[in-house]
Amino acid sequence: MMTRSLISAAFLSLAACSAVPSLAQDRGSDGLTESNAQNRPVKVMIITMFGPEGQAWLDRIGPWKTVSVPGLSPDYPDVHCNRQDVCVVTTGMGYANASASIMALTFSSRFDLRHTYFLISGIAGVDPGRATVGSAAWAKYLVDFGIQWELDAREIPAGWNTGYLGINTKSPTDKPPLDYRNEVFQLNPKLADAAFALSRNVVLADSPQAQVARSKFSYAPANQPPAVVQCDIASGNTWWSGTLLGERARQWTKILTDNKGVYCMTAQEDNATFEALKRASSIKRVDLSRVAALRTGSDFDRPYQGQTSADNLLNYADQGGFVPATENLYRAGNPLVQDIVTHWGEWRDGVPRR
16 A cells, blocks of 8 residues: 655654653643643544644644653654644554554543544545545545455466455455454444535645646546545555556455445555544443544555556655645545534534534
8 A cells, every 4th residue: 555655754753753751741832731631521533643644733723732641652642632622643654553552542541532523534545446646535434455365466266356355255256254353344424424515625735746647547537636535445554556456455345345335545554443443432432433534645556557556656656645635634624623623512412413
């Protein structure tokens, strides 16, 4: 999967050098301090995975107070909260970081998350048959692309178009028994629809470099301007590129969702994040019906005609999607965030009917 920019390493290094956890007090970006938060109610918790994703929010809707939470990533040891009870947490990249950080967050006594809406907010690789670089997708399904058997692609049986198949199945088209219990998650469709309705007409950011990259595709929506859409997320730790792998992501999403899901974004952390939230939900610390997932396309998951998969992967940063994708996390996500906090009386007991 191609979900990060080359500049992320610099942000990670900066965060590691500058982040110094404090257990004695919370540090406010407005110069104020307060005693440690205990059971602080949160209306919206924005979950980001690495520095630039979080910065898209931190640069906008402050001022912030920082709350150190034991067990978060050492690169991102603080949760940032504003006066509207909106908070931002950055987990670190990949399954292990995401699950560990969300477990630490949800089992911490610092916050009361029982009525909190969680917004997963991150960039991703994008299927050019469903969206384009810069596009923002609200998902209804999270599909784990990594929990599969894999045969060497050079040795696949005759008649197979992929070396992937579900664990304990006999062919790539069989649905597996879902023994892991986290192969696929369905998000609250009412929340996903509400988020889409609030953001579908926002003006999304773009870049000249992204326009050039998408113009190399001969079909829509790949060669169209970015838009807010509804389609689903395949997650896994392996970054990949390729037309046949992309076709498998489409097929796998259909299999695991009984033909209800539509793959469009390839990311890393989302199934791990949701599983951690599910563990917290099992003892009623969070409400799983209040989880939304927004991914924005930073690069294409497969090459255009005439391009190699290797070139698409190794030069993914040249597609120019990173800057608009991170910007569009805020542009597409903030209408939901602001509607929740502005009309909290309507949202407190669940997604309102409108």
